Amino acid sequence: MPPALELRALTKDYDTLRAVDAVDLVVPENSIVGLVGESGSGKSTTGLMAMRLTEITAGQVLLSGMDITALSPVAMRPHRRAMQIIFQDSYSALDPMMTLADIIAEPLRIHRIGTRRTQRQEALSWFERVGLSRDYANRYPHELSGGQRQRVAVARALILKPKVLVADEPTSALDVSVKAQIVNLLQDLQADMGLSILFISHDLSVVRSLTDQLVVMYHGRVVEKAPTEMIFQNARHPYTRALLNAVPVMDPRARRRRHFATAEEIAAAIPAFSAAELVTPLVPTNTGTRLAEIAPGHFVEARIER
Numbered sequence: 001m002p003p004a005l006e007l008r009a010l011t012k013d014y015d016t017l018r019a020v021d022a023v024d025l026v027v028p029e030n031s032i033v034g035l036v037g038e039s040g041s042g043k044s045t046t047g048l049m050a051m052r053l054t055e056i057t058a059g060q061v062l063l064s065g066m067d068i069t070a071l072s073p074v075a076m077r078p079h080r081r082a083m084q085i086i087f088q089d090s091y092s093a094l095d096p097m098m099t100l101a102d103i104i105a106e107p108l109r110i111h112r113i114g115t116r117r118t119q120r121q122e123a124l125s126w127f128e129r130v131g132l133s134r135d136y137a138n139r140y141p142h143e144l145s146g147g148q149r150q151r152v153a154v155a156r157a158l159i160l161k162p163k164v165l166v167a168d169e170p171t172s173a174l175d176v177s178v179k180a181q182i183v184n185l186l187q188d189l190q191a192d193m194g195l196s197i198l199f200i201s202h203d204l205s206v207v208r209s210l211t212d213q214l215v216v217m218y219h220g221r222v223v224e225k226a227p228t229e230m231i232f233q234n235a236r237h238p239y240t241r242a243l244l245n246a247v248p249v250m251d252p253r254a255r256r257r258r259h260f261a262t263a264e265e266i267a268a269a270i271p272a273f274s275a276a277e278l279v280t281p282l283v284p285t286n287t288g289t290r291l292a293e294i295a296p297g298h299f300v301e302a303r304i305e306r
């Protein structure tokens with residue numbers, strides 16, 4: 001079975017900046033993959049390209065094995081149902097003039113699924129699935145707390161039963177207790193629906209409890225990826241280690257100023273391996289090959305010595 005989502009050498013250039021540099025990443029069926037890295041490392045840009053919501057400079061996006069990189073908007077339409085995204089700030093994504101029931105039902109209307117009546121019934125059933133009372137059906141987004149709004153965003157994203165969900169820091173704006181509730185909700189829905197989730201986050205404790213695998217980005221590149229516990233117990237890249245050792249910062253504004261070792265220090269500390277230490281030999285020209293497989297499923301950016 002092909003993975004739900006596969007990114008191959010995905011690259012994004014802005015005017016003078018390569019924001020995403022040949023990212024290879026796989027989200028297997030029915031699993032949660034975390035994408036972590038400091039602010040500006042290219043996580044959101046990667047997620048947006050994966051959803052075909054921003055132009056792709058180079059590389060490929062495969063949805064269940066189907067290459068959707070170059071599909072026209074019309075050809076994309078049937079695939080849009082299968083891929084949904086939620087953001088940190090769902091308030092700006094929820095139309096303030098629409099009732100919550102209409103907001104949740106809207107994707108069904110856009111894709112012309114069912115009748116007005118069945119669309120509303122389906123929307124109402126989603127209130128329960130995301131832990132909201134149906135009493136909220138005729139209310140408006142401004143009447144909700146941040147956590148409740150995130151529940152609405154989740155219902156709206158999942159009502160089309162997508163295969164892939166990109167969650168871009170869906171809990172970053174929430175208080176600790178509410179954060180845990182939303183994480184539990186995503187975990188339950190993932191299992192119920194067999195969803196595949198790319199979970200973008202700064203929050204390593206959330207990532208550790210939620211994800212099966214982790215991909216670590218630094219300056220647009222993937223520097224390490226492995227099953228989540230392998231990263232937490234045996235991170236090999238100096239940047240990953242710096243990230244794991246960083247003291248959590250509660251104030252989200254302060255986190256923007258968090259400093260790791262300098263790029264030069266990190267570059268100097270990239271580990272070296274001999275070819276004999278690698279699980280699979282590097283293929284010199286193929287993209288993504290600067291990642292060395294040092295244990296089964298554990299890839300790290302490495303210097304290769306002969």
Ligand SMILES: Nc1ncnc2c1ncn2[C@@H]1O[C@H](COP(=O)(O)OP(=O)(O)OP(=O)(O)O)[C@@H](O)[C@H]1O
Nearest residue numbers: 014015017019037038039040041042043044045046
């Ligand atoms: N529309 C744009 N035009 C030009 N540069 C951009 C644009 N969007 C993002 N960038 C730049 O691309 C780089 C990657 O940004 P991106 O938003 O993907 O990072 P991120 O890892 O999601 O960061 P954060 O954790 O702050 O959300 C940054 O240097 C950013 O300034």
Ligand SMILES: [Mg+2]
Nearest residue numbers: 043044045168
């Ligand atoms: Mg981002």
